[in-house]
Amino acid sequence: MFYYLFTWLDKQFDFPGAGVFQYISFRAAMAVIVSLLISLVFGKRIINFIRRKQIGETVRELGLEGQTQKAGTPTMGGLIILAAIIIPTLLFAKLNNVYIILMLVSTVWLGAIGFLDDYIKVFKKNKEGLKGKFKVIGQVGIGLIVGATLYFHPDVTTKERVYTSGSNKSMSFDPALNNQAEYKAPKYASEETKSIKTTIPFLKNNEFDYNVIVKWICDDCTKWGWIIFIPMVILIVTAVSNGANITDGIDGLATGTSAIIGTTLGILAYVSGNTVFADYLNIMYIPHSGELVVFIAAFVGACIGFLWYNSFPAQVFMGDTGSLALGGIIAVFAIAIRKELLIPILCGIFLIENVSVIMQVYYFKYQKKKRGLEFAQKNRLFKMAPLHHHYQKVGFHESKIVSRFWIIGIMLAVLTIVTLKLR
Secondary structure, three states: OHHHHHHHHHHHHOOOOHHHHHOHHHHHHHHHHHHHHHHHHHHHHHHHHHHHOOOEOOOOOOOOOOOHHHOOOEOOOHHHHHHHHHHHHHHHOOOOOHHHHHHHHHHHHHHHHHHHHHHHHHOOOOOOOOOHHHHHHHHHHHHHHHHHHHHHOOOOOEEOEEOOOOOOOOOOOOOOOOOOOOOOOOEEOOOOEOOOEEEOOOOOOOEEEOOHHHHOOOHHHHHHOHHHHHHHHHHHHHHHHHHHHHHOOOOOHHHHHHHHHHHHHHHHHHHHOOHHHHHHHOOOEOOOHHHHHHHHHHHHHHHHHHHHHHOOOOOOOOHHHHHHHHHHHHHHHHHHOOOHHHHHHHOHHHHHHHHHHHHHHHHHHHHHHHHOHHHHHHOOOOOOOOHHHHHHHHOOOHHHHHHHHHHHHHHHHHHHHHOOOOO
16 A cells, blocks of 8 residues: 555656655664564453453363463454554555455455354353364465466566576576676566466475476377366365464464464575566576565564463463464465475474474274273373373473473574575
8 A cells, every 4th residue: 555655756846756666675664663563552452341341261171281371361362463463554555466366365265264263162152163074165265366376477487597598507696706897687478378386395306397297198298287286285285274263272382383484485585576686596486476575574473472471471362263274375475486385384383383282182982992992092192282282291381382492493493594505
């Protein structure tokens, strides 16, 4: 909104300082600031409103330390996160950008699913909330929309690298070198092309085309690449969204982890949408994707601002309203910038939390079948799943668990960035 206003003021009246809104870095910085202000200023009012409406968390007795004290803590605080993401994006992003539209739709869609789940739990007094199959249907629905948009929309393109005479594919532009006289940097084609290539970590020629999977059937079968791509998108969106939901079990864990992941995705989006850095890192250049930096800046600001109230001891819980949206946003964003195959590394915390639950369930079923119910109950793989609850059962305080998970998240984030050069 402000982008269009100040662009008009700059053109019509040569308004002093209006041109600064042309810079993504400035608008991203403003998005962070506004997002933080919304979280901090309006967050308290939303919490007070939720408390007056007696929208409190119903805590099941799981035998965890400090668990009973959390009963009645306001929930559905994910509304703060959603507002702190959507409002700055509407104010500072280019709203005709297909990637921005896709991110806003994904945010509202998944936030609505989470809100419905929380509403059933709180107001209908149904502890189970929205049935799992309906959650999955909603996640599959947004995955289908995202996959179809990224595959078929004409504005979702890449630019192929064109090497001039004397250039070497093994060489890349290095801003740190002063003498570039003998090097002719590769340029990008003037025309944008449709592509469903993505980045593969650790490999030298690190681009994978989903069309290859169907190409072996017949030469003309590449037009059916969407049969592979769209289900892949659905799988990723569902998995990461549920991973964030499962991780949201102790104060500040999901929020802080999401902020770390969001910061990393912001860096990846910036270099993918900048020809100089894309060339230097030898990664694909994605036109128009740089605008996503504004969105992810608001996302990071919302997560950090929410931590003001969600860090131990939490004054508010985000509920599924926030956790489903956070995971879905991360998944859709990673897919949009063609970095979805980095998710197992970058979202390692979400992954291990998901895997710990799956392992716990199947190990219990195996032991029950093999040695009986009583043995299976006494000899579980983890004392409790997901993994963060296991450490609580062991005796670690939740604030220490959160801090150490954050440290691991930072290490994984650094490794994710480093993979751009480790080939």
